[in-house]
């Protein structure tokens with residue numbers, strides 16, 4: 001059992017760490033406060049090849065794997081979650097469905113601009129009526145000649161309304177199966193298609209430099225060839241996309257948890273109270289020791305899930321565990337980190353306050369913590 005990164009993985013980790021520290025950290029607080037999307041940082045990540053990490057060279061990617069993407073996400077998450085989720089959603093939700101399930105024509109049409117980060121893709125599954133019960137989809141797509149006619153709406157869709165968003169994959173009911181069950185398919189909807197409206201961005205508690213919108217489809221017509229993969233496979237497709245995505249979110253959450261440790265150790269050396277650095281007090285030391293333990297455990301959990309995935313073994317349970325553990329670690333560490341900073345922890349100029357606001361969504365997005373527990377229990381035969 002070897003848990004060390006190999007030379008190539010370590011080089012990638014180091015490159016992204018350097019980028020996050022030198023280029024993201026100095027500017028991201030301003031983007032966050034202005035609730036502005038950081039186009040230049042996204043373009044730089046594109047030039048670094050981060051969007052193409054798990055994609056084969058044949059399709060313009062870096063020829064790496066999903067673990068490489070997760071390594072990059074952990075390092076970004078250590079400094080900022082808005083930038084990290086923009087990459088996570090751009091790859092895991094935006095381009096992977098096309099890479100995994102698209103036809104040769106769809107790959108040729110969409111992947112070149114998505115793997116370079118010049119354009120972003122999004123994934124519209126959640127609807128205003130509910131996200132956890134994804135089978136309760138209400139959006140419909142009716143085949144009319146050689147076009148799908150889509151009606152319905154999607155909520156909270158990441159990367160769906162930027163100036164560089166080119167396509168959104170949406171799940172929709174395309175028919176009825178025997179016994180009245182819904183037939184759900186995934187369909188590619190290019191940005192700017194008539195009948196496809198992107199609402200103004202949400203005002204969010206966290207991830208404030210990332211892009212999130214409600215989408216509506218009103219007799220929106222796209223070619224029949226925009227069906228992603230097989231008709232009726234949409235439900236199975238998004239379940240497998242979400243299984244992978246949970247490992248990516250777990251890596252991001254691990255980064256956030258580790259970022260809280262980084263900041264807290266530094267501050268514990270600098271800040272004095274009662275004539276001594278606060279880090280000399282055991283109460284602070286123990287708090288930071290627990291934070292490091294959570295970040296470490298969370299990393300082991302996503303490494304274990306990624307190792308199973310890369311080995312081609314079933315990894316549903318491990319991915320759910322990793323996401324659950326890392327979102328708990330992110331929540332706990334951001335609370336403790338903010339406490340260590342005292343009043344400054346509540347000020348926007350210090351990253352720990354941003355980590356605190358960004359941690360909560362990790363218990364909600366890509367499957368709530370309750371959904372992760374349901375998945376784990378199901379894998380145990382319950």
Ligand SMILES: Cc1cc2nc3c(=O)[nH]c(=O)nc-3n(C[C@H](O)[C@H](O)[C@H](O)COP(=O)(O)OP(=O)(O)OC[C@H]3O[C@@H](n4cnc5c(N)ncnc54)[C@H](O)[C@@H]3O)c2cc1C
Nearest residue numbers: 123124125126130131132156157158364365366367368370
């Ligand atoms: C910033 C942000 C970005 C997002 N990005 C995307 C995106 O790109 N694409 C996308 O498709 N979605 C996206 N989402 C949606 C996200 O995945 C959903 O919010 C999430 O899956 C939960 O769905 P819901 O909000 O409808 O909550 P609900 O499903 O209504 O759940 C409400 C509460 O009930 C609990 N609950 C539900 N069912 C059960 C049950 N059976 N047993 C116990 N508890 C239960 C839930 O855990 C939760 O606590 C995003 C959300 C946010 C906030």
